[in-house]
Amino acid sequence: MVPLILVFGFSVETSVAQNSSLAKFDEANNLLETDDYRQALAAYKSISHQNISGGLFLNMAISYVQLDSLGKAKYYFLKARQFDETRERAEDGLQFVESRFSRQSAVLPKLPWERFFDWLGTQISVTNLLGLGLLLLNLGVCAYVGTWFFAYFRKPMRYGGIGIAAISLLIILSSFYLKHLQNRYSSAVMIHQQASVLEQPENEATMVSQAYEGYTFTVDHARSRNEQGWSYVRMSNGLYGWVPTDNIMVL
Numbered sequence: 001m002v003p004l005i006l007v008f009g010f011s012v013e014t015s016v017a018q019n020s021s022l023a024k025f026d027e028a029n030n031l032l033e034t035d036d037y038r039q040a041l042a043a044y045k046s047i048s049h050q051n052i053s054g055g056l057f058l059n060m061a062i063s064y065v066q067l068d069s070l071g072k073a074k075y076y077f078l079k080a081r082q083f084d085e086t087r088e089r090a091e092d093g094l095q096f097v098e099s100r101f102s103r104q105s106a107v108l109p110k111l112p113w114e115r116f117f118d119w120l121g122t123q124i125s126v127t128n129l130l131g132l133g134l135l136l137l138n139l140g141v142c143a144y145v146g147t148w149f150f151a152y153f154r155k156p157m158r159y160g161g162i163g164i165a166a167i168s169l170l171i172i173l174s175s176f177y178l179k180h181l182q183n184r185y186s187s188a189v190m191i192h193q194q195a196s197v198l199e200q201p202e203n204e205a206t207m208v209s210q211a212y213e214g215y216t217f218t219v220d221h222a223r224s225r226n227e228q229g230w231s232y233v234r235m236s237n238g239l240y241g242w243v244p245t246d247n248i249m250v251l
Contacts, residue, residue, distance in 0.1 A: 021047045029059065037063040054083030054090070061093055071191035071213040073097050075249045078189065103212040106237040117178055126179045133171035140165030184222050188233065188248040190215040197241035201230035208241035217243070219250055 028043035041063045044056060061076035074097045081090035144161030147154040194212045198205040216236055223232035231245045
């Protein structure tokens with residue numbers, strides 16, 4: 001699996017990196033090929049703030065797999081999965097990594113409205129949703145104004161315009177709510193071997209549950225903002241609590 005992903009990383013990245021970043025990426029790939037994984041990661045990280053691509057994240061994930069840092073490998077495979085060109089190989093990598101975790105977390109199914117807004121965010125996006133709402137709003141207004149000029153169609157145009165405007169407002173409100181969700185909540189991956197999830201953001205607090213490497217959380221940034229060094233999370237089994245921020249990586 002690793003060689004296949006590495007070759008793919010070469011092909012997609014050459015169209016993304018520029019100038020010195022391309023040279024740095026090539027250097028990192030050479031280090032990865034010669035099994036110098038720590039130096040390869042250092043090189044990848046040095047350009048990760050300048051160039052973001054699926055190939056870059058994919059090769060970083062491969063490096064962490066070889067270093068047996070499976071939590072970080074899972075994090076970067078999840079990042080690579082967000083790109084069309086690396087989605088399939090990232091899925092293969094995730095399956096491989098998940099099979100190597102010694103402990104698996106119970107996962108509660110998401111509520112229907114959560115699945116709906118997840119789908120909106122991934123398939124449509126806030127920008128497209130807002131654009132659609134504004135377009136429909138203009139169409140609704142135009143239809144309503146048209147009743148002044150087309151007396152024969154006045155009634156259907158009036159009700160049609162009002163209906164389209166109402167739908168557009170619902171879509172616009174949904175786009176704002178989706179933006180709020182995306183700003184407030186983020187997914188995160190546990191990168192330490194284990195950590196306690198606590199009732200309060202302090203080491204002496206009562207333990208809610210135990211989390212292990214590879215567990216995924218939903219981080220509430222609004223609750224976490226005022227507690228330096230701590231993150232308020234929802235575990236995949238539905239429990240809530242606090243974990244040290246340096247134990248997780250936020251997507």
